[in-house]
Amino acid sequence: MIATRGLTKRFGRITAVNDVGLNVREGDRYGLLGPNGSGKTTVVRMLLGLVFATSGEIELFGRSVPRHAGQVLPQVGALVEGPSAYGHLPGRANLMLLDAAGPGLAAAGPGSARRGRRLRVDAALERVGLGGIDNRPVKAYSLGMRQRLGLAAALLGEPRLLVLDEPTNGLDPQGIREIRELLEQLNAAGTTVFLCSHLLTEVEQLCTRVGMMDRGRLVLEEEMDDLRAPTGRIVIHSPDADRVAALLDGRVELREGDRLLVRGEDPAAVNTRLVEAGLRISEIHRERRSLEQVMLQVTGPGSDRIDHD
Numbered sequence: 084m085i086a087t088r089g090l091t092k093r094f095g096r097i098t099a100v101n102d103v104g105l106n107v108r109e110g111d112r113y114g115l116l117g118p119n120g121s122g123k124t125t126v127v128r129m130l131l132g133l134v135f136a137t138s139g140e141i142e143l144f145g146r147s148v149p150r151h152a153g154q155v156l157p158q159v160g161a162l163v164e165g166p167s168a169y170g171h172l173p174g175r176a177n178l179m180l181l182d183a184a185g186p187g188l189a190a191a192g193p194g195s196a197r198r199g200r201r202l203r204v205d206a207a208l209e210r211v212g213l214g215g216i217d218n219r220p221v222k223a224y225s226l227g228m229r230q231r232l233g234l235a236a237a238l239l240g241e242p243r244l245l246v247l248d249e250p251t252n253g254l255d256p257q258g259i260r261e262i263r264e265l266l267e268q269l270n271a272a273g274t275t276v277f278l279c280s281h282l283l284t285e286v287e288q289l290c291t292r293v294g295m296m297d298r299g300r301l302v303l304e305e306e307m308d309d310l311r312a313p314t315g316r317i318v319i320h321s322p323d324a325d326r327v328a329a330l331l332d333g334r335v336e337l338r339e340g341d342r343l344l345v346r347g348e349d350p351a352a353v354n355t356r357l358v359e360a361g362l363r364i365s366e367i368h369r370e371r372r373s374l375e376q377v378m379l380q381v382t383g384p385g386s387d388r389i390d391h392d
């Protein structure tokens with residue numbers, strides 16, 4: 084769906100994106116993570132033909148961009164940093180204008196064009212939770228409403244691929260959850276989702292595949308299931324930690340207070356053994372790496388920091 088090779092962007096002396104090879108497959112919910120300033124937005128802008136790459140190649144749906152942008156981009160719904168709209172117009176009017184300018188126009192017959200447009204716009208507003216929106220101008224919208232409107236705009240042409248830069252920026256936890264559920268639904272119906280974010284939990288909860296950027300480079304690209312696979316250790320919390328440690332002697336790798344880390348793959352079997360020995364277990368589960376641990380391993384200090392030498 085999205086493939087890049089050697090993608091590089093320099094702004095003067097700054098190399099914002101450095102030799103990036105992305106591989107997003109059809110049906111993925113792909114999350115591009117990275118600290119502030121690591122180059123995520125610049126990647127998105129190149130994918131959408133908003134800035135030219137300094138070097139490297141981009142393919143969307145197997146076609147080279149920007150050369151075939153005219154055929155490819157109408158199938159892509161996009162939301163880039165700070166969604167733009169005419170502030171003096173209501174959200175619905177903004178979407179009507181966008182739809183008129185977009186590929187939807189050609190699809191509808193001449194007579195039905197306006198009616199079809201109205202239906203598409205209403206459906207998009209409904210999907211993002213703005214179905215009951217009044218006629219206030221966009222400049223009076225809250226940040227969350229603007230973000231939802233931007234997402235509605237991205238959905239207008241029923242795209243095969245969504246490219247979203249920080250889609251939940253400015254939303255409260257309830258709003259974040261609604262957007263996550265919406266993206267899951269769209270993905271289940273066949274839309275590939277590519278988003279960038281600096282929020283680990285957002286990507287952890289939504290995505291099936293993860294890329295991590297650090298200072299312009301793609302330092303990791305992996306399936307979420309592989310990243311979060313069990314580590315081969317079991318975490319045990321017990322008020323009888325001493326006796327647990329004694330019973331599992333030789334397998335205990337770490338002990339901190341009532342918490343133990345034990346080598347093993349099968350918490351159920353370990354649990355049975357401990358309980359049969361009369362020991363109390365308050366918690367037992369397989370250890371998994373969190374996305375945060377992985378991120379800290381593969382990335383350096385924030386790209387935005389300007390420290391003394």
Ligand SMILES: Nc1ncnc2c1ncn2[C@@H]1O[C@H](COP(=O)(O)OP(=O)(O)OP(=O)(O)O)[C@@H](O)[C@H]1O
Nearest residue numbers: 094097099117118119120121122123124125126281
């Ligand atoms: N138009 C530009 N001119 C000069 N430098 C730029 C330009 N756009 C981006 N940069 C620089 O490129 C680097 C990457 O920026 P980018 O916006 O892609 O990062 P990001 O990962 O999206 O960060 P954030 O999480 O803060 O949104 C930064 O150092 C930034 O200052």
Ligand SMILES: [Mg+2]
Nearest residue numbers: 123124125164
């Ligand atoms: Mg950005």
